[in-house]
Amino acid sequence: MKSLSTSQRAGLFAFASxxxxxxxxxxxxxxGTSPLQTDVLTLLPTTERHPLAEDAVERLARASGDRMVLxxxxxxxxxxxxxxxxxxxxxxxxxxxxxxxxxxxxxxxxQLVTPFLPFRFHLLTQEDRAALTTPGFDPVDALxxxxxxxxGANVGAKLTDDPFGWMQHWLDRQPWNRSALVPEDDLxxxxxxxxxxxxxxxxxxxxxxxxxVQRQALATLERAEAAMTAKHPGTxxxxxxxxxxxxxxxxxxxxDTHVVGIASTVGIALLLLLVFRSLRPLLIAFVSTALGVxxxxxxxxxxxxxxxxxxxxxxxxxxxxxxxxxxxxxxxRANAGQQWNAERGVRQVRPALLLALATSLLGYSLLAVVPFxxxxxxxxxxxxxxxxxxxxVFWLLPALAQKPARAPLSPTLVRLALGWQRIASGxxxxxxxxxxxxxxxxxxxxxxxxxxxxxxxxxxxxxxxQTAAIRDVAxxxxxxxFWLVEGANAEEVLQREEALTDRLQTWVAEGKLGGWTxxxxxxxxxxxxxxxxxxxxxxxxxxxxxxxxxxxxxxxADGISGFVAAYPGRVFTLDDWLAMxxxxxxxxxxxSGGEHGVGSIVVPQGQDDANLLRKAADGLPxxxxxxxxxxxxxxxxxxxxxxxxxxxxxxxLVGLAFLWRYGVRAAWRVLLPPAAxxxxxxxxxxxxxxxxxxxxxxxxxxxxxxxANYAVFLREGEPHVAHLPGAAYAGxxxxxxTALLSFGLLALSTMPALQHFGLTLLLGIGFTALLAPVSVxxxxxxxx
Amino acid sequence: xxRLIAFFALLCVFAAHAQTPTLTxxxxxxxxxxxxxxAEFTQSRENPALAEPQLSHGDLLFxxxxxxxxxTRDPFEDTLVFASGDTSRLNAQGKLERVRDGNRGVSxxxxxxxxxxxxxxxDAMRQFTISAEGTPAHWTLHFVPRQARVAKVLAGITLxxxxxxxxxxxxxxxxxxxLITFANTRDAGPLTLVEAKVxxxx
Numbered sequence: 001m002k003s004l005s006t007s008q009r010a011g012l013f014a015f016a017s018x019x020x021x022x023x024x025x026x027x028x029x030x031x032g033t034s035p036l037q038t039d040v041l042t043l044l045p046t047t048e049r050h051p052l053a054e055d056a057v058e059r060l061a062r063a064s065g066d067r068m069v070l071x072x073x074x075x076x077x078x079x080x081x082x083x084x085x086x087x088x089x090x091x092x093x094x095x096x097x098x099x100x101x102x103x104x105x106x107x108x109x110x111q112l113v114t115p116f117l118p119f120r121f122h123l124l125t126q127e128d129r130a131a132l133t134t135p136g137f138d139p140v141d142a143l144x145x146x147x148x149x150x151x152g153a154n155v156g157a158k159l160t161d162d163p164f165g166w167m168q169h170w171l172d173r174q175p176w177n178r179s180a181l182v183p184e185d186d187l188x189x190x191x192x193x194x195x196x197x198x199x200x201x202x203x204x205x206x207x208x209x210x211x212x213v214q215r216q217a218l219a220t221l222e223r224a225e226a227a228m229t230a231k232h233p234g235t236x237x238x239x240x241x242x243x244x245x246x247x248x249x250x251x252x253x254x255x256d257t258h259v260v261g262i263a264s265t266v267g268i269a270l271l272l273l274l275v276f277r278s279l280r281p282l283l284i285a286f287v288s289t290a291l292g293v294x295x296x297x298x299x300x301x302x303x304x305x306x307x308x309x310x311x312x313x314x315x316x317x318x319x320x321x322x323x324x325x326x327x328x329x330x331x332x333r334a335n336a337g338q339q340w341n342a343e344r345g346v347r348q349v350r351p352a353l354l355l356a357l358a359t360s361l362l363g364y365s366l367l368a369v370v371p372f373x374x375x376x377x378x379x380x381x382x383x384x385x386x387x388x389x390x391x392x393v394f395w396l397l398p399a400l401a402q403k404p405a406r407a408p409l410s411p412t413l414v415r416l417a418l419g420w421q422r423i424a425s426g427x428x429x430x431x432x433x434x435x436x437x438x439x440x441x442x443x444x445x446x447x448x449x450x451x452x453x454x455x456x457x458x459x460x461x462x463x464x465x466q467t468a469a470i471r472d473v474a475x476x477x478x479x480x481x482f483w484l485v486e487g488a489n490a491e492e493v494l495q496r497e498e499a500l501t502d503r504l505q506t507w508v509a510e511g512k513l514g515g516w517t518x519x520x521x522x523x524x525x526x527x528x529x530x531x532x533x534x535x536x537x538x539x540x541x542x543x544x545x546x547x548x549x550x551x552x553x554x555x556x557a558d559g560i561s562g563f564v565a566a567y568p569g570r571v572f573t574l575d576d577w578l579a580m581x582x583x584x585x586x587x588x589x590x591x592s593g594g595e596h597g598v599g600s601i602v603v604p605q606g607q608d609d610a611n612l613l614r615k616a617a618d619g620l621p622x623x624x625x626x627x628x629x630x631x632x633x634x635x636x637x638x639x640x641x642x643x644x645x646x647x648x649x650x651x652x653l654v655g656l657a658f659l660w661r662y663g664v665r666a667a668w669r670v671l672l673p674p675a676a677x678x679x680x681x682x683x684x685x686x687x688x689x690x691x692x693x694x695x696x697x698x699x700x701x702x703x704x705x706x707x708a709n710y711a712v713f714l715r716e717g718e719p720h721v722a723h724l725p726g727a728a729y730a731g732x733x734x735x736x737x738t739a740l741l742s743f744g745l746l747a748l749s750t751m752p753a754l755q756h757f758g759l760t761l762l763l764g765i766g767f768t769a770l771l772a773p774v775s776v777x778x779x780x781x782x783x784x
Numbered sequence: 785x786x787r788l789i790a791f792f793a794l795l796c797v798f799a800a801h802a803q804t805p806t807l808t809x810x811x812x813x814x815x816x817x818x819x820x821x822x823a824e825f826t827q828s829r830e831n832p833a834l835a836e837p838q839l840s841h842g843d844l845l846f847x848x849x850x851x852x853x854x855x856t857r858d859p860f861e862d863t864l865v866f867a868s869g870d871t872s873r874l875n876a877q878g879k880l881e882r883v884r885d886g887n888r889g890v891s892x893x894x895x896x897x898x899x900x901x902x903x904x905x906x907d908a909m910r911q912f913t914i915s916a917e918g919t920p921a922h923w924t925l926h927f928v929p930r931q932a933r934v935a936k937v938l939a940g941i942t943l944x945x946x947x948x949x950x951x952x953x954x955x956x957x958x959x960x961x962x963l964i965t966f967a968n969t970r971d972a973g974p975l976t977l978v979e980a981k982v983x984x985x986x
Contacts, residue, residue: 109933109937141860144838145862147829148829148860150854151954152962158833158958159958159960163833183931185930185931191910554838
């Protein structure tokens with residue numbers, strides 16, 4: 001590189017930048033699918049020790065993934081039904097929906113009965129099995145009681161196919177017979193005191209997270225809803241589904257990107273214009289920063305294959321740090337006046353910039369170690385962006401800033417900087433820092449902590465309320481707690497699941513649980529089917545005895561022979577279960593064929609106390625409760641603990657770097673501003689009543705990185721501007737204000753994690769910048 | 785012309801008004817004047833699969849707004865309680881046991897009667913087309929399912945009565961026919977402790 005001239009080097013760099021820009025454009029827009037990711041679930045860390053459990057979490061989340069679940073409500077039954085029909089028709093007309101179910105298709109009750117006939121003797125309810133095996137079971141009496149039930153209404157199988165009602169009892173337990181919604185006028189309806197609710201389900205043609213699908217589907221729904229409410233006043237629409245959550249997350253992130261991105265860009269531009277009083281520095285700073293962002297986007301997409309929208313929000317804030325490098329260079333240029341030489345300028349700022357880059361990279365690489373996809377992506381984004389922005393200062397900017405600056409730094413800023421530098425340096429300042437640290441103690445003592453999952457996922461309350469209302473009326477419980485049952489093979493899984501559901505059965509009787517959804521309620525283990533046969537066998541051996549009983553109870557001979565001949569039928573197998581269309585909606589409960597072995601999911605209803613649910617699995621082999629929110633909360637807490645240690649470690653590393661550069665006597669001074677900045681911001685959080693979260697601590701690491709920069713810039717810059725007291729600090733203040741403008745705006749983010757990040761950085765950078773003068777000896781000319 | 789329209793409008797209003805107290809409302813109104821009723825029942829069931837009708841006898845207690853106790857004495861002893869959508873069995877120890885495999889059809893019919901007599905005919909109207917014939921002193925109500933799905937199973941229900949309900953006939957699409965006739969129907973008088981408890985009557 002040494003042999004290349006400034007312009008040759010800049011040319012090469014510009015060419016490389018162009019290639020990266022093109023690569024970035026291709027990555028973003030050139031391929032069929034957009035790498036922009038809006039699914040918050042992808043941000044969540046893996047928490048479960050077993051990969052099968054993670055698989056299960058994913059499955060359950062996606063079980064209702066690409067569907068809109070809508071509930072039309074009106075006080076008037078006819079209006080609710082008409083509105084639901086029209087809504088269904090309006091949605092069905094749009095090709096973005098693969099299917100819309102409002103009016104049920106013509107449907108044959110036999111479909112839910114006939115396929116079960118060959119298996120009927122193998123499928124018994126727990127109560128029937130118990131009754132059959134009770135000593136003294138009297139088949140004739142059982143038949144008499146069934147045949148003389150009040151009102152009759154033997155629904156389901158024909159009486160001759162099911163004289164004892166065993167099959168009817170079994171079918172009554174199947175999930176479609178337990179729905180809170182009843183088919184009425186060909187619509188799935190629920191009646192409450194406040195009127196009628198009608199279900200409409202729209203399945204998307206594509207993913208809920210696909211930008212195009214999402215927009216089109218939501219726009220169509222909005223139009224259809226408007227038309228529906230206009231025609232049937234008083235109609236309301238409850239909705240739930242991944243698409244609504246995805247859309248709200250996307251809207252939030254987009255809003256944040258716009259606010260943070262635009263506001264910080266405009267703010268920084270105005271500031272640079274005011275300070276440098278010329279357009280060229282502004283353009284130079286923006287070229288450097290823009291290249292940093294482009295490099296960051298390209299690297300992130302290359303590393304992760306995607307770019308999360310929230311990373312982009314954070315990236316928008318990163319502008320404020322990336323612009324620091326060019327600011328330092330431009331300040332050097334402005335301060336040099338007519339003596340400016342672009343190459344000498346680079347040599348002058350290089351040590352400071354490299355040291356600053358090193359401390360920043362240190363901070364971010366610690367973020368990359370945390371096993372959170374979200375933090376990792378942010379770290380990679382930041383590392384790439386910083387490195388490119390810094391490199392552009394070394395290799396590209398000299399060619400762009402050949403001529404000396406037209407005007408020196410704004411004198412007002414320099415005067416302001418000098419004024420504060422005088423106040424905030426020397427012994428008096430050290431005393432002040434000591435006092436501030438004492439004041440900070442009560443703040444530290446007031447500090448609480450919060451590790452809730454809602455830091456990462458905070459869906460709008462209105463949407464949560466609608467989801468809860470739909471769960472209440474329709475009984476769909478898309479919970480995130482469930483039992484995972486594992487086993488060596490399908491049979492073992494089913495047997496273990498039955499051990500669990502037998503226990504749950506008693507819980508339901510005790511009112512501790514509303515119910516559950518599990519595959520073993522549809523597909524008993526082979527072992528249990530054997531037990532069923534063992535319970536029935538005595539009744540059918542010899543078969544003539546059964547025929548005799550049926551005859552005694554009043555059955556005609558032809559019906560009897562058919563029933564007796566059908567015994568024992570076939571074992572109901574997993575393949576039979578998979579082949580039965582009625583069970584298709586419940587396939588998500590069964591996990592096999594995956595790389596992580598065989599397992600099943602049991603979903604509880606009407607109970608969300610994790611401790612109680614965990615007790616249900618006590619002592620049952622292969623059964624464990626998976627509670628994703630709780631796992632994440634625990635993980636947050638654990639890493640918050642680690643992060644404290646890391647912060648200390650990082651502080652020590654930075655201290656070592658300073659020791660190497662500045663020696664024992666000065667190093668502590670340079671380290672003091674960021675260290676005090678951290679102490680004071682934590683205290684401020686305590687006074688503000690903000691509980692400390694993992695994200696606060698992560699932000700403190702950045703405060704350390706950025707704050708150390710300021711001390712370094714000041715320390716390194718001061719000797720070069722001896723003729724201009726205050727100019728070096730003015731450069732630092734400029735950096736700090738740009739950082740505050742961008743990071744501080746994160747505090748306005750809709751996502752709590754980013755908000756905490758922003759607030760902490762706002763406080764930390766503010767304190768550090770104000771304390772930075774401590775790192776150099778007080779300005780000499782005290783009486784100016 | 786305008787006058788003619790106004791005349792027709794007036795006519796329609798009067799016609800509608802004149803229809804308001806229908807026989808159905810009248811009958812239901814009469815029945816609901818007896819909030820607690822006891823009766824003896826005979827149930828006869830015919831089914832194509834059965835060589836001869838099944839007969840059972842017993843007595844019942846019907847309390848509007850609470851439920852029904854169905855006590856079969858013959859050919860077996862059994863007491864079922866239909867209350868708030870659930871079916872329970874009163875065991876020998878006088879305790880209620882929920883019947884998980886209870887017939888949903890039974891509790892639905894019982895629930896419909898309950899809501900009809902409690903003045904909430906909406907539920908029944910949604911499910912059935914109700915027609916009435918006769919006089920308040922001697923009436924017949926026909927319930928025909930409006931829902932095609934229900935109609936595939938249930939052909940219809942017919943209630944007959946005078947001051948009290950005299951009979952219920954349930955016809956299924958499968959050809960099963962259940963006729964329940966009531967005798968010695970009377971106001972229940974005070975409930976026993978057990979009856980009050982199982983029906984939740986204070």
